[in-house]
Amino acid sequence: MAQLRPTPALMVLGTGSNVGKSLIVAGLCRLFADRGLKVRPFKPQNMSNNAAATPLGEIGRAQALQARAARIAPHVDMNPVLLKPESDTGSQIVLQGRVAGRLSSGDFTRRGDFLPQVLESFGRLCDGADLVIVEGAGSPAETNLRARDIANLGFARAAGVAAMLVGDIDRGGVIASLVGTHAVLGEADRAMIRAFAINRFRGDVTLFHAGITTIEAATGWPSLGVVPWFPQAARLPAEDGLDLQRDAGKTGGALKVVVPMLPGIANFDDLDPLKQEPEVDLVFVGPGQPLPGDAGLVILPGSKTTLRDLAHLRAEGWDIDILAHHRRGGHVLGLCGGYQMLGRVVRDPRGLEGPPGEAPGLGLLDIETELSPEKTVREVAVVHAASGAAGQAYEIHLGASCGPDTSRAPFRAGGEPEGAQSPDGHVTGTYLHGVLASDALRAAWLGQIAGRSLAAGPGFEAGVEAALDALASHLERHLDIEALLDLARSRDSGPA
Template identity: 80%
Template sequence: MAERRPTPALMLLGTGSNVGKSLLVAGLCRLFADRGLKVRPFKPQNMSNNAAATAFGEIGRAQALQARAARVAPHVDMNPVLLKPESDTGSQIILQGRVAGHLASGDFTRRGDFLPQVLESFERLSDEADLVLVEGAGSPAETNLRARDIANLGFARAANVPAILVGDIDRGGVIASLVGSHAVLDEADRAMIRAFAINRFRGEVSLFKAGVDTIAQATGWPCLGVVPWFNEAIHLPAEDGLDLAAGPPKPGAKLKVAVPVMPGIANFDDLDPLKQEDAVELVMIRRGTALPGDAGLIILPGSKTTMRDLAVLRTEGWDIDIAAHRRRGGHVLGLCGGYQILGRVVRDPLGLEGTAGEAPGLGLLDIETVLEPGKTVREVAFEHPASGATGRAYEIHLGRSEGPDTARAPFRIGTRQDGAASPDGRVAGTYLHGMFTSDAVRRACMAQIAGGALESTLDYEAGVEAVLDRLAAHLERHLDIAAILALAHARSV
């Protein structure tokens, strides 16, 4: 019986975080899917509080977008290890979609214990694929983390997957970062990297030819292309907090939406559709800045650490700003952790988010929240009863919220009510994430807040698909796609 050849696979590493690896993988997934290949995205280990719900648990938001680009449903095997930061010194571990404990930052060597599950997920994905595109995390040149690495070359060597190294020229120092990475890697790790690429170039590409030659001569790696800046990336869901930004100023906007950025902010891509609405100006308020008095709506976004973010909100004086906003007749919306913060009290008797205890909430909703074991992770179809609009969303949360204001729940999931609202309807909260991706729901909610219909021609989902198509075409123009496929197929037993 002939021995089965390994599935073609290629890993995209970066010289650092946020160099555009996620976007490159998404674009290549769409490109190869449109060529008729069964392509699957894979990221061994991710660190992000922007998660997506799948049928079997949660994964990083970037892998969900990459699955969409590949025209397949997201699956927990696409991101078997997800670390969700809970503080500066520790993270919750999501292992193959499910909570599997806590990882202290000083205990990074434990990450190597997850390699069997990482390889198991990779093999399952490979069995159903023609091509697997693997995304690294951070930089493979962090030699202090190499001994137990499962995110970069530790995985590449264990799974025998060739890699290319991507440098971000926009941040500067791209020659040094690529050549320096080559210099600090040991010989066996260096041998896994077969080529390099330059991302986010602005200007005339030919002007960087001497730079490309310098890198190629110093490393021995060929260049697979110089990819110009892709402006439309802002229309795709972002995963990294480094990408968290407001929309552009909109002097003619009918509704200003203010969002306080708290340390544990999670699932902030909930805001992306609002950012793209012409009639809505979205402003992200950083610590040390008051909430604007002219906002029509304040959104408290999702939080991985509700109790800590509640304390920060008070330290910043944002609770006072929100109370003043409420007295002026403004609207407030809480999403997931933000919903919990709006209630009378948040209790964490088992210390699921840190130290056990409780704290008074803002008291703008007559509810109480108790954090309990057993995380809710599910995709749902829902309805906005006030308008009859429907959509699809997802839940990722700990705890339950109960109280009189839940009798005015703003949403319904089947026969179950979700969320709560104040008697005058100006304060509301929900456990739903992603509800604004529904054009009908988003328009109904914004019209209710603005006191009348807002002009909107935004088809959010169609827009994401169109941008993915244009991203694929962009990469096809600027990368050596034949060489990329050849490297993937060169993977040996």
């Protein structure tokens, strides 16, 4: 019997982190889905505290966005290995959607142990698909990590998937980064990369023709195109926390919303809808800066390491700023880990997020929290108790919070009360992520804080859809899509 040809697949590698791989994969997923193909996104290994809930567990939010671009539901097989940093030297391992232990920086070579699960998930994803677009992680030029690599060319060779390499010209040095990647790779790895593309170009592209020639001559790789700067990317969730302050918002809004930047910040795309609100001035406050005294709302975002971030908050003096803000009549919102910090105490007796211990919270909510091994991961329908506005949200958290203030739950999630609120209504906590993405719910809640109806901004979810459509058209104009498809169809039939 003749062997069936493997499902076409192409890997999008980058010369470094944050060169635009995630958005290029999302744009290609939308482009090919609109051509009628059953396209699936895949990232063998992701390192991020920005996670999405699926019915079978959690994956990186970038892969959830890519699934949305492909017009399909997200699935744990789209990101079989998710490393969630808990400190500078260790991460929680989420394997095929479920917590599977911890990985210290000294054990990072253990990542290669997960290759069987990665290939298993990839194989299931290929079944019934017309095309799989694979996203690499960081850079394939990190030769110190190559021996047990599953995120870049280690996966590409094991799965027989050809790759393209993307360089970001906006950060400078793009010729050297592409040619340098070629130079440090071994011959077999180098052969897996079949072409390159330039991303985030500003100005007259003809001025870079000589640069293309230089790269092609030095590497032997053909160019798939030069992708100009795409300003609508600001409407799409950022994967990297370093992007948070970029395009944060506009100054002079009627409602100043302040967010202290905590080291373990997680699911920070909760804040993206606020960037689009015309009357919201979204301000991120970094280390060494006080929280502005004219804030109307302070948001404590999600955290992967609640006790560590609570200690950091106190070390910065932000606890004093928040308590003073509340005494002045200001509002406070805590999301997930931020919700836990607002209570009377946070306990982690088993050391689930770091060393075992406990610490007093800010005491703005009459609740207590204890972390437990059972992790809640679910998507839910949500109703805002005060207004009746409805939306969708999700939960990803350890432990539970209980106490008198939960009797004033600000939301109903899956038909049950959720969260807590202070007697004066000025302090709100919730485990729900994504509640601000609902236009009606966001408008009702912000209006309640401001004491009046605020001018409506553009619909957030509609804006994400429009940006994905525009991104697909943008890539179709500037990349050689037929050559890209030919590369995907050239997939080898087995491991190299």
